[in-house]
Amino acid sequence: MASSNSDMQAVRFHPPKYDIRVERVAIPSIEHPDDAIVKIKLAGLCGSDLHTYRGVEVADRVHICGHEFVGEVVALGDSFGKNVEGRPRLYESLRLGDKVVAPFTVNCGECSVCRLGFTCRCRGSLLFGSPALQGAQAQFIRVPLAGGTLFNLSDDGLTDAQKSIADSSLMLLGDILPTGMFAAAQALNHPKLQADLSGKPWPACLDKALQSQEGHMTTMSFAVIGLGPVGVCAVVALLDMLASRRIPYVVVAIDPNPLRRQKMEAILAALGPDGKGNGKVFVKSIEDAKDLVQKELEVGCSAVLEIVGNVSALKLAYDLVRPFGVISSVGVHSAAPLPLTGDDMYTKNVSMDFGRCPARAMIPMAYDLLVKRQDVFGSVGKEASLVDSIVGLDEAVESYKKFDKGESGKILFDPWKSQ
Amino acid sequence: MASSNSDMQAVRFHPPKYDIRVERVAIPSIEHPDDAIVKIKLAGLCGSDLHTYRGVEVADRVHICGHEFVGEVVALGDSFGKNVEGRPRLYESLRLGDKVVAPFTVNCGECSVCRLGFTCRCRGSLLFGSPALQGAQAQFIRVPLAGGTLFNLSDDGLTDAQKSIADSSLMLLGDILPTGMFAAAQALNHPKLQADLSGKPWPACLDKALQSQEGHMTTMSFAVIGLGPVGVCAVVALLDMLASRRIPYVVVAIDPNPLRRQKMEAILAALGPDGKGNGKVFVKSIEDAKDLVQKELEVGCSAVLEIVGNVSALKLAYDLVRPFGVISSVGVHSAAPLPLTGDDMYTKNVSMDFGRCPARAMIPMAYDLLVKRQDVFGSVGKEASLVDSIVGLDEAVESYKKFDKGESGKILFDPWKSQ
Numbered sequence: 001m002a003s004s005n006s007d008m009q010a011v012r013f014h015p016p017k018y019d020i021r022v023e024r025v026a027i028p029s030i031e032h033p034d035d036a037i038v039k040i041k042l043a044g045l046c047g048s049d050l051h052t053y054r055g056v057e058v059a060d061r062v063h064i065c066g067h068e069f070v071g072e073v074v075a076l077g078d079s080f081g082k083n084v085e086g087r088p089r090l091y092e093s094l095r096l097g098d099k100v101v102a103p104f105t106v107n108c109g110e111c112s113v114c115r116l117g118f119t120c121r122c123r124g125s126l127l128f129g130s131p132a133l134q135g136a137q138a139q140f141i142r143v144p145l146a147g148g149t150l151f152n153l154s155d156d157g158l159t160d161a162q163k164s165i166a167d168s169s170l171m172l173l174g175d176i177l178p179t180g181m182f183a184a185a186q187a188l189n190h191p192k193l194q195a196d197l198s199g200k201p202w203p204a205c206l207d208k209a210l211q212s213q214e215g216h217m218t219t220m221s222f223a224v225i226g227l228g229p230v231g232v233c234a235v236v237a238l239l240d241m242l243a244s245r246r247i248p249y250v251v252v253a254i255d256p257n258p259l260r261r262q263k264m265e266a267i268l269a270a271l272g273p274d275g276k277g278n279g280k281v282f283v284k285s286i287e288d289a290k291d292l293v294q295k296e297l298e299v300g301c302s303a304v305l306e307i308v309g310n311v312s313a314l315k316l317a318y319d320l321v322r323p324f325g326v327i328s329s330v331g332v333h334s335a336a337p338l339p340l341t342g343d344d345m346y347t348k349n350v351s352m353d354f355g356r357c358p359a360r361a362m363i364p365m366a367y368d369l370l371v372k373r374q375d376v377f378g379s380v381g382k383e384a385s386l387v388d389s390i391v392g393l394d395e396a397v398e399s400y401k402k403f404d405k406g407e408s409g410k411i412l413f414d415p416w417k418s419q
Numbered sequence: 420m421a422s423s424n425s426d427m428q429a430v431r432f433h434p435p436k437y438d439i440r441v442e443r444v445a446i447p448s449i450e451h452p453d454d455a456i457v458k459i460k461l462a463g464l465c466g467s468d469l470h471t472y473r474g475v476e477v478a479d480r481v482h483i484c485g486h487e488f489v490g491e492v493v494a495l496g497d498s499f500g501k502n503v504e505g506r507p508r509l510y511e512s513l514r515l516g517d518k519v520v521a522p523f524t525v526n527c528g529e530c531s532v533c534r535l536g537f538t539c540r541c542r543g544s545l546l547f548g549s550p551a552l553q554g555a556q557a558q559f560i561r562v563p564l565a566g567g568t569l570f571n572l573s574d575d576g577l578t579d580a581q582k583s584i585a586d587s588s589l590m591l592l593g594d595i596l597p598t599g600m601f602a603a604a605q606a607l608n609h610p611k612l613q614a615d616l617s618g619k620p621w622p623a624c625l626d627k628a629l630q631s632q633e634g635h636m637t638t639m640s641f642a643v644i645g646l647g648p649v650g651v652c653a654v655v656a657l658l659d660m661l662a663s664r665r666i667p668y669v670v671v672a673i674d675p676n677p678l679r680r681q682k683m684e685a686i687l688a689a690l691g692p693d694g695k696g697n698g699k700v701f702v703k704s705i706e707d708a709k710d711l712v713q714k715e716l717e718v719g720c721s722a723v724l725e726i727v728g729n730v731s732a733l734k735l736a737y738d739l740v741r742p743f744g745v746i747s748s749v750g751v752h753s754a755a756p757l758p759l760t761g762d763d764m765y766t767k768n769v770s771m772d773f774g775r776c777p778a779r780a781m782i783p784m785a786y787d788l789l790v791k792r793q794d795v796f797g798s799v800g801k802e803a804s805l806v807d808s809i810v811g812l813d814e815a816v817e818s819y820k821k822f823d824k825g826e827s828g829k830i831l832f833d834p835w836k837s838q
Contacts, residue, residue, distance in 0.1 A: 117620030196535065335760045350773055351772065
């Protein structure tokens with residue numbers, strides 16, 4: 001492949017589907033004063049890349065794929081290096097050479113939505129690796145609204161433990177670890193679970209003064225539907241949150257794919273006892289999970305984490321959830337109607353929380369878990385690793401095929417590997 | 420109408436629809452040791468009685484209507500008068516002659532669901548005034564699981580202010596006031612509203628240590644869809660909760676019926692300034708509400724309270740809610756599919772909380788508001804009264820017709836009026 005100083009290698013999607021090509025394109029440059037150019041160290045291949053790949057999510061333009069990356073700042077727009085009151089701090093503090101990670105969507109950090117912390121629904125939001133914005137499976141990437149979007153991994157405020165984390169781990173901060181944590185946090189913070197968590201009945205459980213008293217603990221039960229990389233992160237995050245609250249629990253982790261169940265089992269085995277706390281975890285196929293919930297759990301699961309994003313996963317979530325239970329759905333859904341009636345919802349008093357993880361807002365919390373759980377997030381290519389392999393961009397076509405067929409777990413691209 | 424010592428007057432529904440008859444039936448008696456017999460002082464006619472009346476909710480058996488009542492205990496089963504550890508306190512303390520109110524469904528207070536406070540989904544739950552359990556529009560009623568179900572209005576622990584409340588106000592504790600408060604409480608306690616309420620961005624807002632600090636307050640915005648008696652209670656409860664938290668807010672109260680809007684306006688006028696706090700309330704038709712939200716509110720409502728229980732109300736709720744907003748739906752829904760796709764939910768990060776109010780668990784909180792807001796809840800038949808009229812059972816047929824057509828607000832029955 002011919003190369004020059006002004007072009008770079010990139011993985012591009014060609015419409016309508018299943019057409020991935022490794023091509024040479026121009027290196028991006030600053031287009032707006034808020035832009036940064038980042039030299040990619042590692043980029044991820046994510047389950048939601050497959051929505052476009054399979055044509056489920058229609059992408060009508062050729063574009064560079066990928067929305068997960070860690071890299072190094074090589075150019076900054078004119079907004080940087082200035083202290084402007086009210087603007088995100090990074091416009092003042094970010095420097096050339098800093099290592100950064102970005103959430104999978106761009107956010108300004110300044111609009112009314114960002115100020116509430118709901119960064120993924122920023123009014124100027126764009127998804128990396130979509131027709132609207134070039135992605136990260138390349139050697140360089142342009143990051144718009146970079147002072148709001150990027151997280152500085154070279155920040156002076158970070159601890160030595162945080163700075164010692166390998167790039168292959170830091171990569172997980174862009175999407176899958178925050179998204180898995182979001183699924184778990186969204187469920188555990190729901191008011192309908194506070195009675196279980198505090199031991200005080202509803203609505204007394206919502207009174208903060210009462211929560212400080214010791215209550216009678218019930219055994220909580222959870223299902224996690226979908227054990228791809230995000231689902232695994234959701235299970236690890238959920239166990240961590242439950243362990244820290246010392247709550248007795250049952251978690252049923254569900255996937256029809258035996259390879260994914262095997263990976264989940266290996267990761268559970270690798271977690272030390274402090275990673276599991278005071279509970280039991282079962283890894284099950286769909287049918288076995290239904291049987292288990294019906295036989296072992298009196299009224300169903302306190303909460304169900306739905307990580308898949310389709311109609312059958314949602315229907316299963318409804319079937320497994322208890323009355324006054326919570327469905328936390330972070331899967332990317334299509335335009336299919338919800339498979340439930342108003343009466344279904346009323347009769348079971350179900351709560352459903354849907355949508356995209358505000359990853360930028362979650363990164364600090366996810367970073368803490370990443371450091372704490374290096375037994376799981378810190379290795380590559382082992383049975384109990386979340387990351388299966390790191391390959392060059394030249395292997396992108398084959399990697400997409402394997403990942404699409406469920407024959408591989410998480411794959412990372414090192415865009416400088418075969419150069 | 421002939422009468423004897425062993426029969427009573429009752430309002431009965433005859434299938435399939437629109438057939439209400441005032442008839443004489445046997446006075447109920449104790450059938451189980453946990454039963455109580457209550458002599459009805461007042462019974463309510465509720466919006467959800469109309470679901471059966473209209474045949475929307477199929478009731479295949481003749482039954483006494485009504486699920487709201489206040490009355491006096493005239494007989495108790497053998498379970499009462501005993502102190503059995505673990506049983507609800509009322510089995511020991513309830514006495515003949517005590518004044519009581521019941522939630523609209525029976526609950527044991529002892530099963531795993533009740534112990535979490537989710538009393539309306541008790542595993543032994545039955546709805547008063549349904550084919551499964553005779554209702555309250557009569558002179559007497561049998562209350563199963565009475566020690567778990569009833570709330571004692573003669574309890575020594577009540578304050579003088581609580582004991583001074585008129586029966587026509589206490590009636591509201593059975594369903595509509597708890598249900599309206601539930602709609603508001605469910606929205607305000609949702610984690611997605613904690614960033615607005617605490618002034619700290621998500622997810623920091625979920626950290627209790629941070630919540631105690633003063634943050635930057637945003638103006639919250641709410642829509643309430645449906646201004647029948649429950650909707651009015653929801654607005655009054657919401658304003659009370661917002662006033663006590665000193666939060667700037669906008670509430671848009673919505674109903675297509677001009678008579679209902681007029682009642683809402685009169686009630687708002689009757690609320691003193693302390694009842695409204697630091698905000699603005701608009702009472703609007705559906706089209707005017709859409710215009711207002713689009714023009715005045717940057718991204719939509721923080722939360723929408725859906726009190727109607729049909730597909731168009733839900734669709735309107737979705738259209739009005741902001742990204743990362745909450746839909747709190749307490750309307751009784753039919754078997755129509757939810758009018759939304761998975762993509763709708765994902766794209767807006769919407770949360771939906773559905774279902775029946777756990778009224779028994781809410782009664783203490785509702786009682787406090789009832790005492791506090793006697794300016795609204797304490798009058799009958801005035802422009803700003805929630806209760807429009809108190810009539811005898813003889814007027815039931817006409818009352819159902821008027822209420823069905825939206826020509827009357829809340830109607831109560833005094834079953835001894837025309838005797």
